[in-house]
Amino acid sequence: MKTIALLPVITYPEPNPEMVVPRAVAMAAALGVQLHALAINVEIRNISNALSRRLVDVPKMTREAEALCRDRGEAFLAKVVLEAKRAGVDSTTDAVASNAPLLNDTAAIQARYYDLVLCAWEPNNPTSRTTAQAIIFGSGRPTILLPEVEPARKLDKVAIAWDGSRVAARAVADAHHVLRRASKITVLTVTGEKSLQETDAAQRFAQGLNLRGLSAEAMPFVSEDCPVEVSLQERAIEIGADLMIMGAFGHTRLRDFVLGGATKGILSDVRLPIMLSH
Template structure:
């Protein structure tokens, strides 16, 4: 059975660069997945305020923003199709429009129909972070974040961020197909960041994976006064891991969405591809 992966491109207010298309196609190839590219362009409701119409020329500003968004969406879809030819990969493309406040929600809902969502991440690009948050917490599907400056290599060494939680267990289950193909699995447990429910939980997971025939080892690490998201990524990179698997923590509080410390650290400073499940 061929796996199916979606890469959503939200094009407003700031679309990602073509580096995301390169990484998305490369990751889909590593997953042996068919790739589906989605452009989510903006459809801004008309403004009825007379002052906005006549003094600020808001209708024209809206028209220009929508044209720019649509043009960039087409460019992204074309770039994906062109890049995919190098891998002899089939790509399907689709375009949807949504109001500014619903762009991320549309991407998340579309991702529910696929095995993986591939989301590009770029430093100082608020749209890419918004898209990542929406898909991670709204799709119900494993989401692989792809940093713009990272080259997608062989997924032979995978690191797992493990704290024994429900979301961490969900991430391990969601990454099973990738873990079964790895030649090395490192189970990373941060032992000085928060109270853990039981001792040696990293070794317990590693042992369970080994009983399933997977080459897993437990690694206890310390934060060393660094944010936990940085600690996990740095250890994964230093050990040569090509992908970090972890649970995505987040919950609603009044009108704000509150991220867990590790998840926030990942979304603020992504250093390698990370598979997040919520």
């Protein structure tokens, strides 16, 4: 049975940059999955009237904007095909169109038809952030954020951010494909947190992974004068983790995202590839 990862690209208003393509292809290779790239182009409703046609020619502007998005999408998909072929990764591509207000919702809905999602993460690109949030909380699929770092060609070392919560357990369950490919798993637990109900949570979870035939160790630590999300990422980077797995706290209220503290921090500063699951 094939495992297929979706790489969505929204082309409006700020498109995801093509620089994410090599990162996504490398991650697909490391995961041993097929890559499906999907361009999500804008479809602008015709709101013109006689006055607007005389003064601005809104229909022409609409056609030009839609054509620009399609061109961006085609260029992105062509780059995916080229990079995937070079890396020996199976890939397919497609494109869909959606009204501007529904672009992120479309990405989340499309993601439900794949096993996992690879998302570009660019700190200065609002599109990448809103797309990632929509997919993490709306798709029901694990999502790997790909920041501006070179991904590993193999997932030798994987870190798990574990606090014993429901979302952490859900994230690990969604990451079985990743964990089976790792040669070493480190369970990171920040001690002294109010939400941590068990003092030996990391040890218990690592033991459970070892009983399942995986190679895991516990690494509880104290976060000193540093937000939890920063401490987790710094410790993961220190041990050489190629990927960190964690649960995502959050819900939507009136179409605005209300994020848990650590999740909000992670989505503000992604320092290594992170698999988030809600």
